[in-house]
Amino acid sequence: MPDSSPPRLDADALRVHLGPDADAFALDLRGECESTNSVLIDHVPADDGRVPVVACDLQLAGRGRRGRQWQAWPGASLTFSALWRFPAGAPAPAGLSLVAGIAVATTLENLGVAGVELKWPNDIQVHGRKLGGILVELASARQVAAVVGIGLNLGLPPGASIPGRSDVTALDQVIDTPPPRERLLADLLRTQRTLFDTYAIGGFAAFQGAWNQRNAYADLPVRLTGEAESVEGICLGVDADGALRLQTDTGVRRVLAGDVSLRAAG
Template sequence: MDRSDYDALDAGAVAAALGDLADAFSLVLLAECDSTNSRLLAQLPPDDGRVHVLAADVQTSGRGRRGRVWQSWPGASLTFSALWRFAPGSPVPAGLSLVAGLAVARALEELGVDGVQLKWPNDVLVHGRKLAGILVELTPGRGRTPAAVVGIGVNLSLPPDAQVEYATGVTDLAECLGRAPGASQLLGLVLVQLHRLFEVYAAAGFSALRGAWQQRNAFADLPVSIIGEAEALSGTCAGVDEDGALLLHTPEGLRRVLSGEVSLRLA
C-alpha cells in the first residue's frame, strides 16, 4: 500500500499536537520498521536531554509481552517506542508499564473515548476489549544512566479480515469514536501525557499515580487467575500496591504478584 493511501505519520502534525513540549522530544518517523523497541535498544541515541521517539507506520516484527507478536497493517495502528532516561545512579523504579498505560488512557479519554480500562500490567481496554498494549524493556545498566524503552501500540482501524486473538476481544478507535483520529495527532497526545506522568513518577514514585490507575482497573474486585507463576494462583483482584505489584485476595491471605512473565486472566 502506498503511503498516500492512509494517514502516514507526519512530523509537523506530531509537533503541533505536542505544542509547548515539542522541543522535549526527538522524533524519528519511519514508513516501516521491524520493531521500534528492538531498534531503539540496539541503537541507543545519545543523551541530549530529550526523549527519543521512534515511530513507524508499519512494524514487520512488532513484539508484545511473553514473546507475543504485535500485528500491524498500514494505517491500522499507531506503533512507537520512546526512550526514557532517569536520574544518574538511581534504580529504574517499578510500575513503568502501569504509568504508560495510564498515560494512554488519559490521551484516549481526551479524545472522547468512553469506558477506558487498564488491565494489569500492560493492556488498555475499552469496555473489556483490548485497544492498546505496552512493552517496557530496560536498557543495560553498567555505568550508564538507567533507562527504559517504552513501546506502545494502539489500534486505529483494523482491517475487516484481521484476526487478532485476545481472550475478551479487541476493538479499535474507529469503532470507539466512529472515526479513527490521525496517527500523528494521537502520537502527540500520548507523548504529552507520558511526559506529564513520568515527571510526577520521577518525583514521587508510582504511589502518586496509584489512585488514578485504580479508578480504571478493569478487574477490580473480580475473580482472577495468574498464569506463569511457579504455582497456580487464583483469587480476587484487590488492585495494585505502591510499587505497581498486583494484589490478590486468596484463601491463604493477601498475595503480592510482580509482573515478570505472569499473565492475568478472569477466572
C-alpha cells in the same frame, strides 16, 4: 497509477500538534521497521536532552510481552517507542508500564473514549476488549533508562484477525471521530512526559489510586498463570509499588513482576 498505500505519519503535522513541546522530542518517523522498541534498544541514542521517539507505520516484527508478536496493519495502527531517561535514584523502571497505562487512558478519556480500563500489567482495554498494549524494556545498565513501546489499534481492516483473540477492538469502534494519528501521538507523548516527571519524584505511589480506579478486574475473581504455577483469587488492585494484590484462600498475595498472564477466573 495512483498510490494506494496508507498515508505516512507526517513529521511537520506532528510538530504542530506538539506545539511548544516539539523541541523536547527527537522524532524518527519510519515507513516500516522490525520493531520500534528494538530500534532504540539496539542503538541507544546519545543523550542530547531530548526524548528519542521512533514511530513506524508498519512493524514487521512488533513484540509484546512473553515473546508474543504484536499484530498491526498499515495505516490501521499507531506503534511507537520512546526512550525515557530518569535521574539517578529514580524508582524507574518498576511500575513504569502502569504509569504508561495511565498516560494512555488519560489521553483516550480526554478524547472522549468511555469505558477505558487497565489490565495489569500492560493492557489497554475499552469495555473489556483490548485496544492496545505496552512493552517496557531497559535501555541501559549504566543509567536509569527505559524504552516504553505502545501499540494501539486505530482500526480493524476487513478480514483482519488476531490468532487466539476475539476480544479486540479499535479506536474507530469506540469513538465517533478518531483524531489524526499525529494528534494522538502528540497527546500521548505530552501526557507521558508530564506523568513520568511526577513518577521520577514520587514513584508509583502517586498513581496508585488513578490505576485502581481503572482496574479492569476490580474485586473480580481472576487467575494468574505463569511458568511455575497458577493462582486464583479476588483482584484487589495494585499496591503502592505497582504489585498486584490478590485475595487468595491463604491470605493476600502480592505479585510484583514476572512472566505472568491475568485472566478472569472460570
